[in-house]
Amino acid sequence: MALSGSITESRSYSLTLRLWPEVGQMDQNRQIESLETIVQLLYLLPFAAIGLIWLILRTDFARLADNLDALAILFAAMVLLLLQPFTIRIRLGQQGDELHLSSSLAPLVMWSTLFISGAAGLWALVLATAVAALWRSGQLTSYGQNPLWKPLSFFVEQVGIYVFSTLVAATIYLAAGGAFPITGVTFEDWLPALVAVIIGALLSGLLLLPLAIQLNSLSGTANSLGDLVRFYAGAVALPLLMGPFAIIIALLNAEGRTLALVFVLIGIYLVNRLAHHMSLAEKRSRQQAHELDQLERLAQQLIEAPADASTLPQVLVEALPGLFPTERVVIHLFEPREPRAWSPFDLKQPQTIPDVAQESWQALCQAAGSYVVVPNVTLPGERRSFGEALMVKIVVEAAEQAGEGVECVGGVYLLRHKSEGKSMDSLATVDSLASQIGIALDRAQNHAEMLAFQKTQQELEFAGRIQTSFLPTTVPEAENWQISAVLDSARQTSGDFYDFIPLDRGLIGIVMADVSDKGTGAALYMALSRTLIRTYAMESGDKPGTALTRANERIRADTESDQFVTLIYGVLDPVKGRLTYANAGHNPGYLLRAVSGAEDGEVVSLTRTGIPLGMFEGMEWQQAQVQIEPGDVLLLYTDGVTEAQNAADEEYGDDRLIAIGQQNKGRPASEIQEAIMTSIDDFVGEAPQFDDITLMVVSRDA
Numbered sequence: 122m123a124l125s126g127s128i129t130e131s132r133s134y135s136l137t138l139r140l141w142p143e144v145g146q147m148d149q150n151r152q153i154e155s156l157e158t159i160v161q162l163l164y165l166l167p168f169a170a171i172g173l174i175w176l177i178l179r180t181d182f183a184r185l186a187d188n189l190d191a192l193a194i195l196f197a198a199m200v201l202l203l204l205q206p207f208t209i210r211i212r213l214g215q216q217g218d219e220l221h222l223s224s225s226l227a228p229l230v231m232w233s234t235l236f237i238s239g240a241a242g243l244w245a246l247v248l249a250t251a252v253a254a255l256w257r258s259g260q261l262t263s264y265g266q267n268p269l270w271k272p273l274s275f276f277v278e279q280v281g282i283y284v285f286s287t288l289v290a291a292t293i294y295l296a297a298g299g300a301f302p303i304t305g306v307t308f309e310d311w312l313p314a315l316v317a318v319i320i321g322a323l324l325s326g327l328l329l330l331p332l333a334i335q336l337n338s339l340s341g342t343a344n345s346l347g348d349l350v351r352f353y354a355g356a357v358a359l360p361l362l363m364g365p366f367a368i369i370i371a372l373l374n375a376e377g378r379t380l381a382l383v384f385v386l387i388g389i390y391l392v393n394r395l396a397h398h399m400s401l402a403e404k405r406s407r408q409q410a411h412e413l414d415q416l417e418r419l420a421q422q423l424i425e426a427p428a429d430a431s432t433l434p435q436v437l438v439e440a441l442p443g444l445f446p447t448e449r450v451v452i453h454l455f456e457p458r459e460p461r462a463w464s465p466f467d468l469k470q471p472q473t474i475p476d477v478a479q480e481s482w483q484a485l486c487q488a489a490g491s492y493v494v495v496p497n498v499t500l501p502g503e504r505r506s507f508g509e510a511l512m513v514k515i516v517v518e519a520a521e522q523a524g525e526g527v528e529c530v531g532g533v534y535l536l537r538h539k540s541e542g543k544s545m546d547s548l549a550t551v552d553s554l555a556s557q558i559g560i561a562l563d564r565a566q567n568h569a570e571m572l573a574f575q576k577t578q579q580e581l582e583f584a585g586r587i588q589t590s591f592l593p594t595t596v597p598e599a600e601n602w603q604i605s606a607v608l609d610s611a612r613q614t615s616g617d618f619y620d621f622i623p624l625d626r627g628l629i630g631i632v633m634a635d636v637s638d639k640g641t642g643a644a645l646y647m648a649l650s651r652t653l654i655r656t657y658a659m660e661s662g663d664k665p666g667t668a669l670t671r672a673n674e675r676i677r678a679d680t681e682s683d684q685f686v687t688l689i690y691g692v693l694d695p696v697k698g699r700l701t702y703a704n705a706g707h708n709p710g711y712l713l714r715a716v717s718g719a720e721d722g723e724v725v726s727l728t729r730t731g732i733p734l735g736m737f738e739g740m741e742w743q744q745a746q747v748q749i750e751p752g753d754v755l756l757l758y759t760d761g762v763t764e765a766q767n768a769a770d771e772e773y774g775d776d777r778l779i780a781i782g783q784q785n786k787g788r789p790a791s792e793i794q795e796a797i798m799t800s801i802d803d804f805v806g807e808a809p810q811f812d813d814i815t816l817m818v819v820s821r822d823a
Contacts, residue, residue, distance in 0.1 A: 162274040164332050165281035172285035176243055179288065184301070185241035191374045191382070192238060192245050195230050198386045199249035202227040203279075204256060207396035208404070209355060222329075226393040228283055228360055230386070232321070232367030236314060237374050239301035240291055243284055250279040282325050290321035303368065304375045311368055318364030326357040405546060412550040413656060415444040419554070420652060421679055423561050424645060430463050430565030437558070441470045444554070447541055449474045452558065453482055454515070454531035462569035463562055465531075475501055477534050485512045486529035491552065494545060498536055508539035511548060513555045517562045527594075530562065549659055553652065560648065593621050597629045599695035601751070603790035604631075606817040607798065609761075609810075616643035617759045617815040618651055622658045627695060630658045630665075633757040633817055634688030635707065637733075646684045650676060650734065654690065665690045665703040666744035669734060673742075676735045685735040689727060689757055693749075698821060700755070703744045706733035708760050711775075713782050715752025715823060724779055752823035754793060756782050761812035765801050768808045773801055790818040 185192070202225045209222040227249065234242030254272035262268040294317035303314055333352050366389070373382040419440045426432050441450055452468040467476070485493055492513040497506040512534050519528040533555045537544045596604045606619050616638065622630030632654060636643045653672045661668040669690060676686075689710055691702035702710075710727035731742035749755060756778065765773040781800045785793045794816055801814065 158270055158274045160335055161332060162270070162277055164335070165277050165328070167281075168285045168328060169277045169281035172280050172288060173247070175288050176240060176247070176284055179240035179291075180244065181239060181241050184238050185244065188238045188242070188302070188374070191379075192234055192242060194379075194383065194386065195234050195237075195242075195370075196245040196249050198390065199227045199230045199246060200252050201390055202230065202393050203249055203253035205394055205397040207393070207400040209359065222356060224359060225397075226363065226389050227279075229363035229367050229389060230370070231283060231287065232318060232364060233370035233374075235287060235291055236301065236303040236368060236371035240288060243287060246283060247280060250276050282328050286321045286324040286328060289324055290317040293317060293320055302375055303371050314368050315364060318367065319361060322357045322360035322364070325360060326353050329356050405542070408542075408546070409550070409660070412444060412547060413660075415440065416550060416553050416557070416656070417653070417675060417679055419444070420557055420649060423557055424649070426561070428564055428568035430561050433463070433558070433561050433565075434466050434468060437468055438470075441468070444550070445470065445535065445547075447538070448544075448547075449534075449536040451477050451534040452515075452531070453477065453534070454562075455482070457530065461530075461562075462565040474536075481512065481534075482532055485514060485532045488514075491516075492548065506539065508537050508541075509544050510534060510536045511544035511551055513548075513551045515555045515559050515562070517559050517566065530559075533558070549656070553656065556652070592618060597621050597623070599627075599629065599693075601822040602693075602695050603820045603822070604817070605790040605794040607794060607815070609798070609814040611761070611810045611813050616647055617761065617813040618647050619757075619815060619817055620651060620655060622655055624659065624692065625662060628663060629693045629695065630655075631691045631693055631757070631817070631819065632658075632688060633707065633710070633759065633815065634686050635759040635761075635813075635815070636686045637684050643684065646680070646682055646686070646735075649680065650686045654688070658690065663692045663694070663701055664744065665692050665701060666730065666742040669703050669705055669731065669742040670740070673734045673740055674738065677738045680735070682735070685733040687733040691727075693819070698749045698751075699746055700749055701744055701746045702727055703731065703742045704729045705731050705742060708758060708763065710755060710757045711779055711782065712747055712749065713754040713756065713779070713786060715750060715754075715786060723783075749819075749821050751821050752787065753821055754782055754786055754790075755819040756797075757817040757819070759813060759815040761810075761814040762797075762801065762816055764812060765805050765814065766808055766811065767805050773804050777804065787823065790820045793820065794818045 206223045206225045209224055227246070231243065231246040234245045236242075254276040257275060258268040258272040294313050297313040297316060299313035299317065303310070305311065330349065330353055334349070366385075370382060370385055373385065419436070422436050422440070423433075426436055437452055441452075448470075450468075450470045451474070452466075454463065454465045454467075456465045457463075469476075481495070492511060495510040495512065498508060498510045499505070500507050512532050514529045515531040515533065516527040516529050519526045533551050535544050535547060535551050537547070592608060593606075596606065604621070608617055608619065610617075616636035618632070618634050618636075620630070620632040620634075622632065624630050632651075634647075634650070634654075636647045636650065650672070653675050654668065657668040657671045657675075658665070661671070669688075685706075687705055687707040689702060689704050689707045691700045691710075693700050704710075704727055706729055709729070712725040712727065714723050714725070725747055727745070727747065730745060732740060758778070763773055763775050763778060777800065778797065781797050782793060785796045788796075797816060797818075798814075
């Protein structure tokens with residue numbers, strides 16, 4: 122059971138351990154991890170030494186030989202369990218402080234060996250721990266890390282905590298009338314064994330308690346009585362629960378039920394493996410949540426920063442340690458080919474990492490996709506691969522001389538050590554970071570261009586560029602499906618937007634939204650809303666209601682604006698033809714059935730399932746489903762379509778929209794869209810356009 126500390130905000134130790142010079146050369150998180158390893162090793166080493174000496178003196182090798190077959194099976198089980206640990210998190214106080222207990226179900230098997238062979242059976246744990254430590258050492262060697270201290274600390278922890286405490290409990294067990302091996306089947310026969318398990322669990326918790334106090338002291342966390350009680354209860358709970366199962370395993374062996382014993386061990390292994398994978402998933406989830414929180418802070422800082430991007434390098438330098446505390450990160454901007462409002466820069470974290478070759482940046486910009494993965498990156502002076510690197514483009518709107526489109530002006534480089542996971546796990550985060558930088562650069566460029574115009578003209582042009590940069594440049598492709606979308610702004614800025622979000626399992630997220638009000642404020646509000654909706658949509662999978670609920674909480678927490686956004690967000694399953702959607706106070710979408718008189722009518726309305734986003738805190742959005750059959754057509758739009766007015770102040774209306782859609786069913790989605798837009802133009806005539814017109818057509822081939 123390994124103990125380590127972790128808190129929500131990065132913590133720093135005031136202690137510098139001079140006898141360990143490598144610590145000072147590591148980044149802050151490596152320092153914390155190394156100090157914890159040192160403290161654990163030095164504290165538990167005496168208990169491990171006493172435990173081993175005591176075990177040698179107490180070992181009855183004759184009894185060990187009599188149960189060699191069973192002990193071999195239990196030894197193999199312990200090795201497998203030790204190689205797949207899981208984490209128990211114990212929260213301390215109200216500041217988000219945590220202590221982590223890295224454990225497994227190996228102690229359960231260890232108690233079984235004790236009840237089968239007495240103290241001699243504990244050698245199975247010692248040998249299994251040694252094998253697991255050697256395996257970890259080999260892993261660290263392959264990672265290019267020090268292969269000695271962590272495996273040694275792991276070995277000392279297991280022996281110092283379990284062998285020592287179990288021998289104390291075994292002594293009390295024998296004094297209470299217990300015997301090895303345990304063979305009784307009555308509660309009176311089990312009682313001494315249960316008492317021994319309880320004593321062993323309580324003692325192991327006591328051994329860990331001073332270590333927890335010391336780690337808290339190093340981090341500056343107060344050691345309150347409530348925190349210590351909470352930690353102690355968490356440390357002893359699992360060993361106490363495992364005790365009765367250990368007795369059952371010992372009894373199965375005593376009765377010669379080897380097959381049943383193996384099945385029980387398989388069940389224990391599967392439970393341990395499930396807990397192991399749940400710990401890994403929870404770790405990745407916490408990492409993603411941390412990155413998302415930091416991205417939101419960065420987005421807010423960039424919005425509040427000067428429009429000329431003069432503080433952009435400083436903001437990024439301050440944000441990188443919180444966003445990527447253990448990774449190597451480089452943010453690089455090229456020398457602009459055309460006059461630009463920003464200067465090139467090269468930001469690195471930490472400063473000592475090597476430069477990324479200019480050829481790699483050029484290859485990134487020439488790549489067809491938005492990112493590239495560089496496998497098996499080797500640092501100078503090292504032979505082993507450090508890990509894979511992820512490089513994501515930073516793009517801005519192309520200069521006017523280059524025509525329409527976007528221009529790659531740099532990139533973000535992320536290198537994560539392979540022992541910490543894959544760099545691709547943070548693709549969404551790095552992509553959002555690159556997008557935010559690109560938006561900041563676009564904003565700076567727009568600001569520079571607007572200085573030559575009047576103030577109102579400056580704001581409108583700047584917001585229009587931001588809005589355009591958020592719209593997708595391509596539509597998703599799915600077999601037997603067609604999607605077409607268009608946005609016709611009434612002014613240079615627009616509060617309307619639509620989006621396509623690629624989700625896991627081939628699902629497609631579809632967004633049609635309209636921000637209240639007009640102008641620069643609406644465009645900036647749209648930018649923040651779009652980023653949050655996209656981020657939470659990718660996290661929530663096929664649950665659009667959950668995505669909108671979480672996005673609303675962040676919008677309310679991070680802004681003080683009185684604006685809001687109406688939208689429909691749907692998750693399309695192209696294979697099943699199912700659309701799961703949530704309507705946040707938006708105009709109803711219309712599903713035009715290919716067959717009149719279908720079960721739910723010729724026209725299905727995708728009505729509201731909640732209020733607009735950004736209005737109130739604590740709101741939840743429901744979701745609904747519709748089945749899109751072959752030949753059906755889905756129309757999504759903003760109120761600029763149905764409220765378009767002609768010279769007589771008549772509105773275009775829902776009926777005309779549905780009628781034109783019905784008349785053109787069976788045609789490609791792009792032609793249906795064109796027919797509707799032409800119908801609107803003919804209806805409006807020479808009357809001015811007062812609102813943005815945004816339309817999306819989704820059709821399933823018959």
